[in-house]
Amino acid sequence: MVPSDLRYTKDHEWVRIDGDTATIGVTDFAAGQLGDVVFVDLPAVGKAVEQFATFGVVESVKAVSDLYAPLSGEVVDVNADLGGKPELVNSDPFGDGWMIRVKVGDAAQLEELLDAAGYEKLTAEA
């Protein structure tokens, strides 16, 4: 079961909205597919990210994948803990394994994302 209060991309990122801030990470499904994460390359604070464009890279012992932004906006915070403890992406993908916080530019973009039920359907088919 994925958290019902989040929105999801087809590329397995989640986004949590809190006021005008969006917290972004990857799902437990993505973390499981990747295997042990060894490195997360994230943008600097202040950088603009664009919906569905890459904002970073996650690297595991067996694969490396681009990260896609669920929403457009400016990066206001980056999870510095992932520098020393990238394994948080595996152990707590929806919590301490979060990646970036973005100041939301256009809340209407949320409509283009999957809800929990839609995402579960996607992963069930995968």
Add this chain to the structure above:
Amino acid sequence: MAYGPHTPADRQRMLAALGMRSVDELFADIPEPLRASPLRLDPPEPEQLLMQRLAGLAARNKVELASFLGAGAYRHFSPPMVDQILLRGEWYTAYTPYQPEVSQGTLQSIYEYESLIAELVGLDVVSASHYDGAAATAEAALMTCRATSRGTVLVSRAVHPHYREVLRTYFDGAGLGLEEIPLVGDGPERGSTDLAAMKRRLAEADDPVAGVVVAQPNFYGLLEHMAEASRLAHAAGALFVAVVEPVSLAVLAPPGAYGADIAAGEGQALGIPPQYGGPYLGILACTDSLVRQIPGRLVGMTTDVDGKRAYVMTLQAREQHIRREKAASNICTNQTLLALAASVWLAALGPHGLRDVAALGAARAAELEAALASVGVARVHAGAYLNEFAVSVPNAPEVHRRLLDRGVLAGLVLAEAVPDEPGLADALLVCATEVTTGDDVATFARELGLVLAEIGSGPASNTGNGTGAATGDGTGAARSVGARA
């Protein structure tokens, strides 16, 4: 897997899959003049006759010269054990081990290479996949752009002209900016990078600089103020790239000691004979914080499940076989054989031997300077050098030609190598290493004296199209000598 050429049926199947009728259609995007024309080969010859013909061609090479040519490729003594070890079948067929961990010996040799170079340059990380010094320098410059998210790199005009051309090729293709830092034009610092000009450019806030590339020793053999250049780069938030000659690092400060973030250089001097067209060996090293930006193979040491020492390819996510078009570079190769040659050579000499090689070269170069001065040929620059320097020779291209006929390869004609650099129209770049003999030096000085006397007394008309330039620049050189005196 069967290994053979494609059959016509194979080609048809591939074209059909692409929805094309002919190979020409496939290459339609490539302009006609750029396409490989059909090979026009001579008819077959008997092997014996062909060998004779090729031996005759090879015999036209002049190999018994007293050579003073360096300019990026250096002659050194290589103990026969280096070649003997390279020729072992286990090494000689070495290619990229895509299932690397079964080839522990290959991985260990790369690890040894990386460890030796890391010790020489004083940096944490060394990769082993670069074609030559120019390619490694270009990769270093690209690393600074990726690491800083800035788009302009400054390169000293005292970096080898070929390296600057390769940089230009890489940068134009990538849509990045490359600007040259001029050289100091006169005085005691003449020929070295103009740090004041560099500082001014670094201060331009509207186009911040990603990296600064300076060579040590520089193309003219001069020693640069690397610590100061490095400090200026860092003060502007730029990274500092040192282009180094590895043998010199036995006696000069290593890049790590003066704060360089990246070191690049040509590894040919480490046991690989000078050869036209290579293969050479690109050295590339960086600090730990840039490890994910460095392209090429990295081998690490770890322990296996039984707790035994084991070698692994590491951080492969940067590399082209994993990241494809997003790799740190797609211009990498397996340089294991050349890296092995460098490792064996370094191990055979040891740290004291390497120091002796560098110190002997410097001593020979000092002898050379004195010998040339005795026939009235002085250095162009006043700054300190290690084993290579430029000398002022009136009518340098003609003198160089005549010396070649007399068995002396009088270095490099700078007017041909760096035609756009002012004040070098009548100059030769000469070098000495530990293989330069006292006889070679004496021969060079004697023959140079004779050639200069010949040209000085002879009619100017036989110097051909060099006459005009020689007259004008000869005057200029005389003036600058007068001004210094």
